[in-house]
Amino acid sequence: MSAARDVHAAARAVLAERDVETKLKGAERLWAEWNAGQLQTADSAEPVAPDFAGRPERPLLVPPNQLAKRTLRDREGHAALIHALAHIEFNAINLALDAVCRYPGLPEGFYRDWLQVAAEEAEHFGLLRDHLRTLGYDYGDFPAHDGLMQMARATxxxxxxxxxxxxxxxxxxxxxxxxxxxxxxxxxxxxxxxxxxxxxxxxxxxxxxxxxxxxxxxxxxxxxxxxxxxxxxxxxxxxxxxxxxxxxxxxxxxxxxxxxxxxxxxxx
Known part of the structure; x- marks a missing residue:
């Protein structure tokens, strides 16, 4: 049986990933590996989080006041609302993984909780993206803002x-x-x-x-x-x-x- 991997480094690799599909599969894999005893916390007190979470080139990030108001007046407005919700869930994957690799030295339950959150946020994103595709759009087709990640950087x-x-x-x-x-x-x-x-x-x-x-x-x-x-x-x-x-x-x-x-x- 192979030795357990460092959970902080493993989460960092998925957090830094820019490809959406790879990040989703990575978040789900980390949760499965944790439950299988294949990940362990490290003794190091140094955080291993990257400066910035990986994200695809699109959507274009703009200040919140530059986003059009999302209303259900037509198909495009409907899709824009679903896209905004999907973007929140994508950021939430990164936020959960960031907590795992940024804050070492906490009880194991902390990392278990945030790995579970990352996997569930990945599921949420997938459900919303699939729904968005039924409307003729995909993730990245609308601009979005970066408020959640700005607060993550501040803290x-x-x-x-x-x-x-x-x-x-x-x-x-x-x-x-x-x-x-x-x-x-x-x-x-x-x-x-x-x-x-x-x-x-x-x-x-x-x-x-x-x-x-x-x-x-x-x-x-x-x-x-x-x-x-x-x-x-x-x-x-x-x-x-x-x-x-x-x-x-x-x-x-x-x-x-x-x-x-x-x-x-x-x-x-």
Missing amino acids: ADAPLARMALVPRLLEARGLDATPEIQQKLRGYGDAAGAAILDIILRDEIGHVAAGDRWFRHLCSLRGLTPEAAYRDLLGRYRAPRPRRPVNTEARLRAGFSEAELDALLDRD
Whole structure:
């Protein structure tokens, strides 16, 4: 039986991959290898993450204010919305893999969680891309923005901030937005697209919960109160607060408390 490979280096190789198909297969393979005991954490305390995640030449990345508003007025607008969702999932693969290779020295459960997330995000991307192709388009056919990866770069040296501001903030916003998007898709006659979002919402609750779990673990190591630390990080990084309407049920299942949601939303 061959020796187990270094999980950090293995994740780095997939993270740096630019080809979409190779990255998807790589994320799925890493999760299978972890479950088969073929990957192990390294003793080194040095991160092995590349400076930038690998991505294909397309889509063209532009500032968010240069993106046209995605509406379901026609086939192109419909495809643009599905493309935007697929782009989020592609970035989420990179974000999960980045956590595996950027933050060594954490419990094995941390790497198990983010390898599972990477594999599930790859599945989500594949479902959305296949659906996009039924509309006559493919990933890369529309411009996109890089907001998730910008926050990843801003928190590269701070795992506490990364857990707080990527899964627990930006990805949690997806929990809030998904029911409204599903309603619009069903109204447009896209029951298949809405059904894909059922799968994604189910899994994303678990992904936000993983971020919440490790955020609280890191707070405990530092003697911090999670709710106060979260508010502090929002201010320090000038991060946006949750937008209304908030999917309270999904956020509670992902680890937020009622008191925290009330404070974040300034509810009485």
